[in-house]
Amino acid sequence: MRTIGEAAVHLGIEAHVLRHWEQVGALSVRRDGNGYRIFDDSALEQARTVQRLRSVGLSLPEVTAAMAPVKSEAQAVVAQKIAALEGEVLARQQAITFLQHTLDCRHRYVDDCEDCATFVREA
Incomplete structure (x- = not known):
């Protein structure tokens, strides 16, 4: 279990990025009794997936769609990106x-x- 600051350091990103990913729906993080985000192994893996999808060129809306629970919806986004x-x-x-x-x-x-000139005309 990690705090958002610890998770951010572990992932090599800023904490505000993790907050933003959660805000737009690309990341789901559970909270403790005081409302603090708790990054367990599952949340860290999900964040790494967001990082990887962003690194191959998906926008955050595309990342969110690519991580949809319905596989056919996720595949459609990935196929469009390909x-x-x-x-x-x-x-x-x-x-x-x-x-x-x-x-x-x-x-x-x-x-x-x-x-x-042929190359230019074909452009």
């Missing part, structure tokens, strides 16, 4: 291809190269 990330990867790969060509291009100016 699709968005795959779109970002494709866009980055296209940017790298374009930039690599401009780096290797024998033309002095991008405007002088038909391949560069």
Whole structure:
């Protein structure tokens, strides 16, 4: 059992972050008789899950939905995030291809190269 301050230090974050996660519904923490938050192993594991989901790009509303008790709802959020990330990867790969060509291009100016112009038109 840990206090919010101890849990925050253990997780490497600020206590206000844990309060915020609880406020938006991404984290459930039980309270003692005096109303103080008590972080047991379950709450710490839940906080680590929130941290990990945030680190892979989910917003707090997405994290909350991804941790929904109904698995199909959680899977839908995760599937949408995967699709968005795959779109970002494709866009980055296209940017790298374009930039690599401009780096290797024998033309002095991008405007002088038909391949560069094709990349620009496709964007």
